[in-house]
Amino acid sequence: MSVDGGDAAREAPGVDGPKWLRPVGLNETFFETFQSRGMLITVYWFTLRSAAPLLEAHVRQALLHLFRKVPPLRMCFRKREDTLWLCEMEEEAIDFQVEEDADPKRVAEEVMNQSYASHDGPLWRARLIRGAAGEDCPSEELRASFPHTSHLVLGNHHGIADGTSNVMTYNFLLRILNDVIAGRPIDDQEQLGEMVSNDELKKMVAVKLEELEKDPENLQRLVEEKIKYMSGSPLLLQCYPSLEGTDVKTELLIEELDEDTTRRFIQRCKKEGVSVGSAFTALVNGATIELAKRAGRTDETFKLTEIHAMNTRRFLSGDASKHLGVHITILTNSVEAPAAWQESFWDYARTLHHSVHSKLKEDTFLIEESATEAMLSIEGFVESMLATVPPPSEDCQTSNMRNLDVYFPDAGEHVQATRVVRGSSNYSAFSGHFFHTFRKRFMYTHCFSSHIITEDTAKALNQVIFENLRALS
Structure with a gap:
């Protein structure tokens, strides 16, 4: 993982605590302050079409690989003396739930207005919704090849990612999910992007x-x-x-x-x-x-x-x-x-x-x-x-965000996104x-x-x- 933290000290994780990366910047401080009040929390709602019904185990495994491969998803905020620092979580953890027959819009609103436990993490969450009414795909061919509809709602603390980071990350997720379903090996040591300071x-x-x-x-x-x-x-x-x-x-x-x-x-x-x-x-x-x-x-x-x-x-x-x-x-x-x-x-x-x-x-x-x-x-x-x-x-x-197709170039042989809704709770x-x-x-x-x-x-x-x-x- 590449982390740009100027001259800030870095410590490897171990029995004594987390891996300290760098003191947070003003933007990160701002987002951390107001996310604790249920504000400035981002949400993305994907309508997915799949060749076979999505399995909870496949989605969970893909999210765990994503956690390991995308640096911001391992972040949390902790005080070090009198200074707030960005650091890596000490343990692997994902906040993932499956909801049956739920209203995806309601779930998105819940995710968008719910704060995070910044000290421990994770600072993002995922909700798979099955059985809800879906949106039509843009082509008959796609509907025939991918007949099963589900919804994936993803939220995150705005202090770890902006819109560009999010769409890059969720493209990675779809790629990984297709690999998991296909049974292809996934290298968790390969990092998809760099957590870079300002x-x-x-x-x-x-x-x-x-x-x-x-x-x-x-x-x-x-x-x-x-x-x-x-x-x-x-x-x-x-x-x-x-x-x-x-x-x-x-x-x-x-x-x-x-x-x-x-x-x-x-x-x-x-x-x-x-x-x-x-x-x-x-x-x-x-x-x-x-x-x-x-x-x-x-x-x-x-x-x-x-x-x-x-x-x-x-x-x-x-x-x-x-x-x-x-x-x-x-x-x-x-x-x-x-x-x-x-x-x-x-x-x-x-x-x-x-x-x-x-x-x-x-x-x-x-x-x-x-x-x-x-x-x-x-x-x-x-x-x-x-x-x-x-x-x-x-x-x-x-x-x-202009044309999101630029960020989702891979068609995906098992699952594809056909609709993307994004937003953020207001400040x-x-x-x-x-x-x-x-x-x-x-x-x-x-x-x-x-x-x-x-x-x-x-x-x-x-x-x-x-x-x-x-x-x-």
Whole structure:
């Protein structure tokens, strides 16, 4: 196993304790703090088709091989003196259960809202669901060759893996499961990916921050802009007040487009010179405006703020394709949208697209990261941030994994995934939008905070999004 922990000491496992890897980073600390409160926990729900009914023993064996071969799945968090460290579990353990005739969506919501025992691990869990109604496969040929449907729900502590790590890991799982069913030997010493720290990125940010500190007035302006954004009030919550007295929980609403609608939407985006991610974000914002108008708002324009999960591997030197762990940051974006947004949708979508993609340039990204670093250096700021859950400030949060087929290239002769639903329980956001394509279909999950907005409001938002998507395609 390869572990990048800078100059941190490493100790081999033995009778005296676990294998200490390195002190945790800020992102890992953040995720660890809030997962203990049932927040920021990721979930993936796979619909599987198999040539024969999946056996519990086969799935359990595949999960055990996965534990041995994928470094993040062996991680736990422990205090060492006054410092939180990442370390390997002392014993092999997997959290796996089989449920018969259960609702996979309900199971996914349970997994997404249930915390982990960070000190001992494991920091991930798996639930195999058999007997539940399945989704149709994309082709008659696949249905004939793989007639048996089951569902696999997988969750994890966000401090050990981001979306890219997860889809890589679950591709490994499907490969291993096919090998187990086929009776092929599996080398548990071979490690699938590396648990890598964020040291390189931290150095890049430190260099940029040192440069910005030469103009303290500009740096102070950047910090004040971030703090101002964090105190904002989302448009939807201005019109539909937050609920009170309900349990903190994130629930799922799932939409899926057929192949034809997916193709037409993607082609229209290309024709208009807009990425699918930008166009869909513009649709989410437009739907938010529409609900605000229904509630009586008469503004001529609206300025909504969205935050986008961004994969930071793109900024690292060398080949980062095997980097597992947490390599993400949040990109904030805000542009003016007209109240009559449908009439000039593609113009608005292009404006949003240009704004987001200009910020993806390395220098702009590092400036934002440096401003965040400066904000976090304010005395007591981190402690205050970790101690409380702030009220929502952004209008939406997006996670776009684009085409997941890239991560699942192997067909699999015994079992294949035909549908992937993914999401995460919310932290400060009240509305998380997760989308990607898989097997030529656009798949979307709306993770909404049911303790903040009602299910009816969340469903109304979805309805407006997809009515306009179809009309604009």
